[in-house]
Amino acid sequence: MKRFAKLVPVLAASALIAACGGIGGGDDPAAYPERPIDYVIAFDAGGESDLTARLQQKPLQDALGTEVSISYQPGAGGALAWSELTRTRPDGYTIMGHNLPHIILQPMMREDAGYETEELKQVYIFQSTPNILAVRADSEYRTLDDFIAAAKARPGAMSVGGSGDFSANHIGTLLLNDEAGIETTYTPFSGTGAAVPALLGGHVDALMTYTPMISQLGDQIRVLGVATEEPMAGLEDHPTFTQQGIDLVEGAYRGVAVPPETPDAIVEKLAAAFAKINEDPALAEQFKEQLFVLENMGPAEAAAFTQERKAVYQGLFERLGML
Structure with missing residues (x-):
């Protein structure tokens, strides 16, 4: 019930956007991507999420056929950016790095996280550290x-x-x-x-x-x-x-997510691009040199894995008397 008041205007706005030519506001998912993509990191520059994105940037541009820029929105251990993602236009032109267990534990343990785990639409989990x-x-x-x-x-x-x-x-x-x-x-x-x-x-x-x-x-x-x-x-x-x-x-599992109403066709294109670059021997070697572990979980597998880990962490915090 706590989100009902927020959902009413959001749903109304979504219906209006759909009536005006689709959730992307006129963008055609079949033609995606037609302009540059902003890859947002929810932490400061210099950390593992940033390093991973920098290694992915050029091969991702090649795979998608468009420019990919990297920007930063640090704050509250990532919660600031992930909360903002739930309100971002769901057109595929803003994608955001996400981390497990962060996106599980923050909504579980903090009333002010600003988002729920399931609101972040999973695209891919590509590495762990x-x-x-x-x-x-x-x-x-x-x-x-x-x-x-x-x-x-x-x-x-x-x-x-x-x-x-x-x-x-x-x-x-x-x-x-x-x-x-x-x-x-x-x-x-x-x-x-x-x-x-x-x-x-x-x-x-x-x-x-x-x-x-x-x-x-x-x-x-x-x-x-x-x-x-x-x-x-x-x-x-x-x-x-x-x-x-x-x-x-x-440890941390790193991937990428998009706003909750992003069309599945766009999610699948992004997932295919991340799967393709994970097959690049040069990128795999760079991951190894950085002591990253290569992971390959598409949208469904990433979502299922997140729910599995959620159950594990909930059990842990219950045992510790923190829930």
Whole structure:
């Protein structure tokens, strides 16, 4: 019932637009795309979502036959942009990067998220990035055991930074606290690009961040744990949490979404383009170099996967007494 008052004018406007030549306001889905596309990133420049989009930009332009620009709308851990997407003209000329578990956890845990998970129309999930726990290279915490021991000695005093509230980094921190029996304070930033300087500047004790930071930051950081079941190729020298007795496997799944009323014909064209560029050996190699994991989930599979993860997270928060 909370959205009924908002839906009435939206539905009326949709009917009027349809009467005037279709939801796209005169655009023909069969001819899409006929002009440049804006690929919006819901975080600051410099993070994994931005890096992914930059790698995709040229092959995506080739696949779609039109210019693709990249813009940024950071705020509230992505919620600002995703809320705006639900009110954006559904013509396919604004597409937006989205992240799981962010788009699940924000509406689940925040009354002011401004959107519901199902309002974001899934196009494709194209990569995932596991969490890592990292400290500065000169940190006194040389191992995960060191970090856990310090956290137990000072409950709540240790700060762990990450990208956004109720994000993969946030839930990774909550899982670490739960599994290790510690209490740390999670500090959210508008994106990885903002979180990294906080770590390097000594404003937080550690970051729950993503695998690409290992190659990007090099010897500026020390990795205490990687949140994968098995060691990733190229990261064998960095122990997983599970190898150290902590059952923590978590990360972010990245994809792209469009406004809820976007015609299926446009969604399918976009999905086909993302599927095509994921088959590009050069892009696959670039993803590998950045320590991304290639994923291929079209609209239906991405939506189903999102619902599966939603059930998992809901169960977790119920167990933690947070719902």
